[in-house]
Amino acid sequence: MERLKAKYTPLRSLEEALALWQSSTARPPLEAEELPTQEALGRVSAEAHFARLSSPGFMSAAMDGYAVAARDTFGASETSPKRLKVPGQAVPVDTGRPMPPGTDAVLAKEEGQEAQDCIEITAPAYPYRNVRTVGEDIVATEMLLPEGHRLRPVDLAALLQAGLTTVRVRRRPRVAIIPTGSDVVEPTACPPPGTILDSNSTMLEALARDCGAQPLRHGIVPDEPRALREALRWGLREADVVLTIAGASVGRRDFTLACLREVAQVLLEGIAIRPGKPTILAISQEGKPLVGIPGYPVSAYLAFKLFAEPLLWRLQGLEPPEPQYLEGLLGRDVASPLGQEEFLRVKVGRVGGRYIITPLQRGAGLLMSLVRADALLRVPAMSEGLAQGSEVQVQLLRSLQEIRHTIVCIGSHDSALDVLASRLRRLQPRLSLSTAHVGSMAGLLALKRGQAHVAPTHLLDEATGQYNVPFIKRLLPERPVVLVNFLYRLQGLLVRPGNPKGIRGFRDLAREDVVFVNRQRGSGTRLLLDAHLRALGIEPSQVRGYHREEFTHMAVAAQGASGAADCGLAVASAAKALGLEFIPVAQERYDLAIPGEFLQEPMIRALLQCLREDEALRETLQRMGGYDLRDMGRLMWEGP
Secondary structure, eight states, X not given: OOOOOOOOOOOBOHHHHHHHHHHHSOOOOOOEEEEEXXXXXXXXXXXXXXXXXXXXXXXXXXXXXXXXOGGGGXXXXXXXXXXXXXXXXXXXXXXXXXXXXXXXXEEEGGGXXXXXXXXXXXXXXXXXTTEEOTTSSBOTTOEEEOTTOXXXXXXXXXXXXXXXXXXXXXXXXXXXXXXXXTTEXXXXXXXXXXXXXXXXXXXXXXXXXXXXXXXXXXXXXXXXXXXXXXXXXXHHHHOSEEEEESOOSSSTTOOHHHHHHHHEEEEEEOBSEESOTXXXXXXXXXXXXXXXXOSSHHHHHHHIIIIIHHHHHHHTTOOOOXXXXXXXXXXXXEEOOTTSEEEEEEEEEEXXXXXXXXXXXXXXXXXHHHHHOSEEEXXXXXXXXXXXXXXXXXXXXSOHHHHHTEEEEEEOOOHHHHHHHHHHHHHOTXXXXXXXXXXXXXXXXXXXXXXXXXXXEOOBOTTTOOBSHHHHHHHSTTSOEEEEEEEEEEEEEEEOTTOTTOOOSGGGGGSTTOOEEEEOTTOHHHHHHHHHHHHHTOOGGGSTTTTOEESSHHHHHHHHHHTSOSEEEEEHHHHHHTTOXXXXXXXXXXXXXXXXXXXXXXXXXXXXHHHHHOHHXXXXXXXXXXXXXXXXXXXXXXXX
């Protein structure tokens, strides 16, 4: 295989990169093309458009009634009514129809008392009453729309009304999208082992369409310089902008940078942002922009939004839409590497009159962090982090209206929460349940700080044998809180089918040949594990994988299903979902802790009603397995 390698030069700051990119890609908008007006929705006018016809083009009745000459009605009153002959002096007319010759006003039907061949009126009509005059809406030759206007549905109607059946618009920018990688395959339900599904291409195509551009997707290019060079030449022939996906780093099979250098001038070979550091910016000899998009999905999204999207708007003669921002309080401390501007995905919720910003997981490969995110929080390059409780500004990814109707749920994870969120949305389309999986203890602390409406919790107090109540009394001694049961669930050890290691219980976790995967510190599952290890006299250091943490039961199950771990502690539904065997060890009570001041809020009342009354929710949870719903929606405790 041909070898082409290159090392990165020192990283540029995001501010420098954006300024260089904008100056290097500055150019006039794309040329015009003519389209049928009915097909021009969302396109940008390439010139000012002027009316060919007036609208209305004739005097017409504005309502059903009688067309009259206003002068014939003068003098009519309650004491001295006038009679007008029908159809001579008063002609029946329908809305929108031309006014008969000699008439200049319309009387509503109820204004004339019909009597044989005439109507009797008791009030005069003034000229042009209830009449649409020629050009009332549009006058021939007037400008309808300026150049650089993005056409809306009402604009298309106005153009047609004014006699313009075609319209000159900017040509849509063509965007070549070139996915690369010998281990990348087309999306399929059954990918070959060790391969990566190409979902980035679809995401970038959709983002391009959102900007009014026309995406052109190339087939997946293997890690071969010759194939990549051919694909780049195809992109430069067919498109106005070229995006490559992956291969932009300095691994053994990363050839994008070297191939870009052969067809273009590389402006930047990496940017001091996280995620998205390996982004490459280049300009071809013909002046066409090329962007080397990183392969991780979050990096790919950010690179497109920062560098491709503004360019595509400007090629159509438009400025990029202004982002919406919101200020709120940061829910927890955030550490960040010095020297790189970081984009954190965050949840946003309105709790007690304040907006609370909760960071999500940070990995560049975590696509679901974007799916779940409400906003992006930018941490400056020269900052080492942000303190909990500090006022921060975030860029919204969802509308403010959606955020205002969001129940913020922070605490223990269970897949049943996703089912609850889906059912709530079905029953109450305005509402959403936003969950952050941080563990039971962190969820109660979020309630204490006023950062959540609801905290799912399953903390067992070893001294009393009670669930949740002792912890709430200790952590929130002065705050009214209720515990509403969601469900009882089975916790147990998850092992691979056939249980090849012969694991029977917690004592086996101390064996040298058993690899365990744990839940994060502060989770109820972690506390359950620690209690059993203490009872058996097993030290955490004796358990291989004790410090390897996952944040959800499904993530634990995934490690077992993949063979990365022999065993993990999780709920029965997670084992069933991924086809693992399950060794039950405890049934635990899984409650929703809710501060008393939120109980009368419509959102929380809707949530509790769903728990108590929705049979479809119960049926779905029963099918998932491992749940006991005998107390679902029941008030279990109220304090202090």
